[in-house]
Amino acid sequence: xxxxxxxxxxxxxxxxxxxxxxxxxxxxxxxxxxxxxxxxxxxxxxxxxxxxxxxxxxxxxxxxxxxxxxxxxxxxxxxxxxxxxxxxxxxxxxxxxxxxxxxxxxxxxxxxxxxxxxxxxxxxxxxxxxxxxxxxxxxxxxxxxxxxxxxxxxxxxxxxxxxxxxxxxxxxxxxxxxxxxxxxxxxxxxxxxxxxxxxxxxxxxxxxxxxxxxxxxxxxxxxxxxxxxxxxxxxxxxxxxxxxxxxxxxxxxxxxxxxxxxxxxxxxxxxxxxxxxxxxxxxxxxxxxxxxxxxxxxxxxxxxxxxxxxxxxxxxxxxxxxxxxxxxxxxxxxxxxxxxxxxxxxxxxxxxxxxxxxxxxxxxxxxxxxxxxxxxxxxxxxxxxxxxxxxxxxxxxxx
Numbered sequence: 001x002x003x004x005x006x007x008x009x010x011x012x013x014x015x016x017x018x019x020x021x022x023x024x025x026x027x028x029x030x031x032x033x034x035x036x037x038x039x040x041x042x043x044x045x046x047x048x049x050x051x052x053x054x055x056x057x058x059x060x061x062x063x064x065x066x067x068x069x070x071x072x073x074x075x076x077x078x079x080x081x082x083x084x085x086x087x088x089x090x091x092x093x094x095x096x097x098x099x100x101x102x103x104x105x106x107x108x109x110x111x112x113x114x115x116x117x118x119x120x121x122x123x124x125x126x127x128x129x130x131x132x133x134x135x136x137x138x139x140x141x142x143x144x145x146x147x148x149x150x151x152x153x154x155x156x157x158x159x160x161x162x163x164x165x166x167x168x169x170x171x172x173x174x175x176x177x178x179x180x181x182x183x184x185x186x187x188x189x190x191x192x193x194x195x196x197x198x199x200x201x202x203x204x205x206x207x208x209x210x211x212x213x214x215x216x217x218x219x220x221x222x223x224x225x226x227x228x229x230x231x232x233x234x235x236x237x238x239x240x241x242x243x244x245x246x247x248x249x250x251x252x253x254x255x256x257x258x259x260x261x262x263x264x265x266x267x268x269x270x271x272x273x274x275x276x277x278x279x280x281x282x283x284x285x286x287x288x289x290x291x292x293x294x295x296x297x298x299x300x301x302x303x304x305x306x307x308x309x310x311x312x313x314x315x316x317x318x319x320x321x322x323x324x325x326x327x328x329x330x331x332x333x334x335x336x337x338x339x340x341x342x343x344x345x346x347x348x349x350x351x352x353x354x355x356x357x358x359x360x361x362x363x364x365x366x367x368x369x370x371x372x373x374x375x376x377x378x379x380x381x382x383x384x385x386x387x388x389x390x391x392x393x394x395x396x397x398x399x
Contacts, residue, residue: 004080004136004176006168008161013145016152016162023151043147051104054111058089061112066090069112072124076131076177080139086110090117097191101134103143110134119195120187129174129187136173142166153266156224157259163226163266171233172240181241185234192230203238210235211247219255224262296362296390302341303355304392307369309333314351314371315378324351324371354384362390 027035061069077085086108093113102109120127153159175184190198210231239246313331328335328347336345343356353369366384382395
């Protein structure tokens with residue numbers, strides 16, 4: 001059964017595991033474990049929606065419901081040495097030829113889309129390839145490893161290479177459950193030709209396309225993609241059935257270099273990665289200035305709090321002496337020592353308090369609080385060069 005595992009999968013998984021442990025440790029330490037809690041909650045809620053949809057809308061495959069599919073599922077599982085047969089469902093494919101496997105709270109699931117089942121009526125053995133491929137994901141615990149290795153799957157070159165290796169491994173599982181090797185080849189070629197035309201495809205001719213050396217762009221897009229090109233997968237199936245090495249064209253060396261520089265999002269390829277980067281850039285363009293303004297307002301708010309004792313002392317001095325103080329010493333207070341947000345609070349002429357700031361964007365600006373008498377009460381006027389968006393509420397009201 002070890003021959004069912006593609007040669008590079010274990011090595012790539014080991015490298016990804018080491019890197020993922022380092023990244024997970026940094027993320028968990030940096031967020032004091034809160035990231036893990038949020039990820040677990042999000043994954044549980046999102047995944048439960050899929051399982052609920054299957055159980056509420058799909059057809060459960062069992063001995064009484066779709067017995068032919070049930071028998072195929074059990075036969076394929078036995079061939080792969082799987083003692084526990086996963087829960088299986090048939091879902092309306094809406095024209096899509098595919099199947100998938102998943103795992104939720106310790107239970108395995110296989111989902112067959114109706115179009116792939118219907119398209120293989122003339123060659124039912126080809127359906128075993130799809131079942132075996134998905135059982136391969138479950139047998140190799142790919143769903144569990146995907147969660148553990150999630151940080152590494154975002155890494156250029158490595159994440160995509162590991163994903164492609166998994167697909168090659170599962171293709172081998174699909175081939176292993178087929179009594180006729182051509183069933184596996186026709187099952188795979190249907191993904192390229194569609195649910196009717198697959199019958200007329202020349203298998204040898206299709207596989208031979210993988211022997212042509214791909215150009216830069218084909219090489220690049222495969223290196224950043226989660227799936228190998230179909231003709232390469234097909235060439236591997238034919239070669240395995242004939243017990244030989246496949247004839248594959250080598251990739252363009254420059255594509256390896258460029259792929260290391262491109263952002264990667266699992267399942268989205270180059271375009272998806274660039275879109276995500278664009279969204280992040282847009283959000284950063286909005287969020288960074290907003291955050292800077294927030295920091296500035298915090299500094300100004302802190303300064304107003306720090307200045308409150310000095311304002312009260314100025315008012316008390318003015319009431320007692322019918323004049324404005326000329327120095328902090330007259331107020332009976334110690335000079336302001338400064339803190340993380342406020343650089344200084346000084347007393348100027350006519351009782352004016354000058355506030356300066358320690359953090360950008362308020363740093364370098366001055367807020368002046370000048371006392372004046374109106375209706376037998378002391379009020380404070382704001383001036384200086386502090387941007388209007390950073391002014392405290394009492395200054396905006398006064399203006």
